[in-house]
Amino acid sequence: MSPTITRHPDGATLMSFAAGALSEPLAAAVSAHVSMCAECRHEVRDLALVGAALLGDAPASRGPVAAPVRVHESTSRERSARPHRERGDELPAPIARKYGLTLEDIDWTRLGPGVWQHKLPLSPSTKGELYLLKLIPGCRLPVHGHAGAELTLVLTGAFSDATGEYRRGDVLEVDAGTEHQPVADRLEGCICLIAAEGPYILKG
Amino acid sequence: MPDFLSRIAADRSDGAFRRLFEEFGPQIRHYMMRQGADAATADELAQETLLAVWRKAGLYTAAKGTPATWMFSIARNLRIDRLRKEICWQELSEEIAEATPSEDAAPEDTASERQRQARVQAVLASLPGEQRDVVTAAFIDGLSQTEIAARLTLPLGTVKSRLRLAYQKVRAALEDLK
Numbered sequence: 001m002s003p004t005i006t007r008h009p010d011g012a013t014l015m016s017f018a019a020g021a022l023s024e025p026l027a028a029a030v031s032a033h034v035s036m037c038a039e040c041r042h043e044v045r046d047l048a049l050v051g052a053a054l055l056g057d058a059p060a061s062r063g064p065v066a067a068p069v070r071v072h073e074s075t076s077r078e079r080s081a082r083p084h085r086e087r088g089d090e091l092p093a094p095i096a097r098k099y100g101l102t103l104e105d106i107d108w109t110r111l112g113p114g115v116w117q118h119k120l121p122l123s124p125s126t127k128g129e130l131y132l133l134k135l136i137p138g139c140r141l142p143v144h145g146h147a148g149a150e151l152t153l154v155l156t157g158a159f160s161d162a163t164g165e166y167r168r169g170d171v172l173e174v175d176a177g178t179e180h181q182p183v184a185d186r187l188e189g190c191i192c193l194i195a196a197e198g199p200y201i202l203k204g
Numbered sequence: 205m206p207d208f209l210s211r212i213a214a215d216r217s218d219g220a221f222r223r224l225f226e227e228f229g230p231q232i233r234h235y236m237m238r239q240g241a242d243a244a245t246a247d248e249l250a251q252e253t254l255l256a257v258w259r260k261a262g263l264y265t266a267a268k269g270t271p272a273t274w275m276f277s278i279a280r281n282l283r284i285d286r287l288r289k290e291i292c293w294q295e296l297s298e299e300i301a302e303a304t305p306s307e308d309a310a311p312e313d314t315a316s317e318r319q320r321q322a323r324v325q326a327v328l329a330s331l332p333g334e335q336r337d338v339v340t341a342a343f344i345d346g347l348s349q350t351e352i353a354a355r356l357t358l359p360l361g362t363v364k365s366r367l368r369l370a371y372q373k374v375r376a377a378l379e380d381l382k
Contacts, residue, residue: 028293044294049270050339094293
């Protein structure tokens with residue numbers, strides 16, 4: 001088992017996720033965290049109750065929806081193959097499944113000294129981006145800000161910034177306008193999944 | 205409402221099948237139209253949601269949530285996939301339950317599931333209007349926090365804190381049922 005996850009997404013973020021109202025990159029990163037975190041799985045499951053209750057309260061429009069012709073369903077349980085099981089330092093299940101990736105076969109692009117990136121495509125209409133970032137041990141990113149919300153999920157190793165240390169499964173949420181300077185763990189480096197609603201802003 | 209849906213889903217008769225669409229079709233249509241679907245598309249998506257609820261009702265166990273939560277989750281995922289044409293990252297609770305059978309303790313029984321639903325309904329009914337509006341904008345209108353801020357002309361931080369307060373109340377209300 002991986003060490004306990006101590007840093008979870010903000011309550012407001014979990015609400016928007018359960019509502020289906022998070023932007024696509026942020027939803028991807030929260031879904032990855034949820035797949036690694038039993039506690040947040042329970043939270044998200046409970047929050048679907050909010051949607052269910054509000055759906056029941058909404059005023060109904062027009063007449064009934066016609067029932068389609070009833071097809072006699074088989075009673076056998078259909079089971080799709082679900083090969084993914086969370087293991088040590090694999091990609092979170094939703095990411096591995098959507099992109100058919102494993103951490104070992106990623107084709108990294110070098111961004112700079114000690115910094116490697118792999119972009120994960122999203123739907124064409126989406127603003128923002130989703131990518132994996134690999135930092136070699138001790139690598140220090142430049143101080144930077146963000147044009148929109150950014151959510152970082154640690155997959156392997158660890159990094160720290162002024163707010164503390166983040167390990168596998170931990171989430172760091174940064175709002176637009178906040179600046180920080182993450183530093184990868186001296187021994188392990190780190191690989192993170194990063195969801196950004198707006199571009200990264202370098203501060204010289 | 206959730207009990208009524210549970211009964212319909214448990215009763216596999218043709219009459220129950222028709223009633224499912226009559227009773228719940230309009231809610232889902234309304235939900236889809238709030239996301240900008242035209243009436244015909246909203247009807248199609250309502251049918252598709254309820255067919256899935258009906259099919260999955262046979263697989264119902266408390267661990268996978270109530271029919272009411274599936275109905276919401278299925279409708280939400282269809283909305284993201286068909287109306288927003290985005291990748292849907294929200295897994296249905298039953299898929300999560302299947303993918304992670306051993307680690308997640310299942311809630312004891314259906315009664316406690318109903319109790320959870322009742323508690324959440326009570327919390328929502330008691331929310332101050334300003335929190336309830338923000339929660340409804342997210343769950344029913346599917347608006348992001350930034351979109352809610354723009355629609356209600358509020359700072360983003362205020363939207364977040366209202367959502368967070370509502371979240372903490374839901375959590376507190378379910379605490380002893382964990």
